Amino acid sequence: MQRTVSYRGLDIYIELRPTSKDMFEPWLRIDGPNQDARTAAFGTLIKVRGGPYSRRWAYLVAEIAGQTSIDLIPGPEG
Template identity: 60%
Template sequence: MQRTLKYRGFEICVDLVPTSEDMFDAWIRIEGPPQVLAVATQGQRIKVRGGPFSERWAYFVAQIAGQASIDIILGPGE
């Protein structure tokens, strides 16, 4: 299952991988403007720790992890 969210000019791509019945590991991939330098290579998949999660929690935790990563890259928002 996949979902893409837009946040501060970036896209957070969330992939859910089933681990057992109704439980999922969450993976995020951040795509953004090429001029923004980041520690990790853009487009690289990163597993969200702490899983597996229910489907709803997996999407929620992945979204928060992606937003926090972008906030670190860009600094505090307005």
């Protein structure tokens, strides 16, 4: 199961991988026009820790993890 969420001009790609009945491990990748080489999440699927989760929680946890990662990306100074 896959979903893409836009946040601050970047896309958070979320992929859920089933582990057992109705339980999933969330993975995320951040895509955008300005990919900073210092940020590992750009273009690479990263497993979100703490799972497995129900489908609803897996999407929520992955979206929050992706948003937090984007918030930590250094922006232009000024």
